Amino acid sequence: MGKSILDKRWFQELLIVVVAFLFSTLNSWDLFTNWQDAQKAIVIFLITYAHSQVNRFFLLPLLLQTHKYFAYLTYSMLLTFFFGGVLYLVYTNWFHTQAVSNLTEVQKYLIHVICCVLSLATMLTPFLLLHLYTEQKKKVAAQLAMNQMELKVLQSQLNPHFLFNTFNNIYGISLQHPSSVPDLLLQVSKLMRYQLESHAHQWVNLGDELSFIEGYIALEEERLGSRCAISYEYINETAGTSFFIAPLLLIAYIENAFKHGTDNVDGSFVNINIHVTNDMINMRIINSMPPGRKKNDDFTGVGLKNANHRLNLLYEEKYRLDINSNSDAYSVNLVLPLIKHKNAA
Template sequence: MIKVKGIEESDFKLGMYAIVTGIAAVSMWFAISFYARAIGVGEDEIVSTIGTVFFLASVFLGRRLAQLWLENGVNVSFGMLTGIGFSVLTCIGWIFNHGDRPFVNRPALNLLMYWLPFLAASIALGLFIKLTRSIGQKKLKEAQTDAAHSQSELQLLQSQLSPHFLFNTLNNLYGLSITRHEKIPPLLLKLSELLRYSVYSSGETFVPLKDELAYIENYIEFEKIRIGERLVLANDIEKINNPAVKIAPMLLIVFIENAFKHSKNTADEKIYIEFSLKIWGNSILFYIKNSHNKTKKENNNFDKNSGFGMVNVTKRLALLYPGQHDLTIENEETTYVVNLRLKVK
């Protein structure tokens, strides 16, 4: 037997409508019956049945009117919903008030004053239900669209991680192949390890922090080989073995790459870099400081791409840690400092 998903969903909705309509009908029948007895109306069972049918028909009429409004592009505002809701309450209040104070010797007018507000309240209730539901569905669709857009943007940003890293690394290797070619073999070995991680981890939204730190340590070893004795490095990384503590992949490496890249362009004899990473409460605290020359401009063919990594990481932070991160950057004349707080995932 072949089942069509659309038909199954339609049958489910019809079943739910039937259940909700049945509950509403029974509830309304008893409510009208109690009201009829309270104001002394005879044959309350017949009145209750007629009132219930009248109520359900009016509610569905109100829903149909709301559907026509929506199809004609009527803008549903909070003020409109408030007005409709107030109308329902006003009509119900009038019905109860008129039940206590009917017109004397005016049976026809009394009947009109019962049924007209009841009709208006029922139609307005149908309008209110349909319009409120349509607003909820609209907001849900907008949220789903935003989520899909954010996910596609995140996937695009993550797909750019490996090429960006490879671009920077090949640029460095090119310079070394001319001046210190003997360093190329060990650098290529480290590069293969780094690329393996960057390729396979960049497809994940979050990875264990311990894996990310192992990658960072590999990168630092790579830079030590490349720079040599000119590097003065101080790092304080907390040992983290818990695989449940996670972080967005290739996030911290952008700041570390920038530190090495910009500090080596100073005229100083030594390159000074220090950084630390700690777990504090429910947060990851990351700090990095490097020496640099704020006024010195890099002179190579890749300057136009130098800000790519920071733009990328800022967008990823906004997508992956909305309201869950603090990033401060201090760009002084001779030092560049980054402080980053992330909520542990």
């Protein structure tokens, strides 16, 4: 996609020059009675413009940006006195000599030095602001590119992590119910297909993401059977509205609940509640705390660490994540903003 004309460097430079010329000659427009007067004004402007550009392209990068502040100030003063002298000579011989005829030559010279100082400040300011804007834009673009690359790396780690956990589940099922393995493999293939397809997108349809989650929960129900009480509830108060969410973000917390909350112990439980309202999604997960596991034990694995990191990259400070544990249960409460626009996917 091509740049906007406002982002083109040549247009920015031209715009600054035109605006600087208009402002520098604003109080003299009534004196431009012919083309010769206008030519003289242009010459005077070019002198002050040349002064600002020498300062901008030579003194600023060589001295100020290398933190040689005293040297920059000294050379800037010498340069200003030089261009003040040039302006004085041109102005005295060409333009408005009668307006300052009652002043001494030294006073006339100092007036033109002051004019050079004022014009330097006037012309350098927009260039410096433009430079700061460009540098900030580069930093933002670089940070965005880095974030995107980091997100790709994190997403690429999710596939093998999910695959590892899922096939561990199938292995456990195959030991007790080998006849159900073909159907489970078909179900897993659907989950993996969604993972591969969603991997190419930063945002996916919320309905597709929830279907993926429901498929995973069904797989866990098959594995755990009556040994774990599993409850899943989905409430949508904004039916008919299409929302988008970061893919494979919620599943990490659900996986964590099944992995650490069941431990093949009878009487375990996992409760999952997902509530969509006011362009927000609220997911609350409560799972049992297996006997012998302390409430301060680290429940974080690769998937959960990746999920937490992706939350910071994608949602910054727009989300809320509360994790609590005690001797009986471990809970996660995640609140995220949802995206409406179609281009999110």
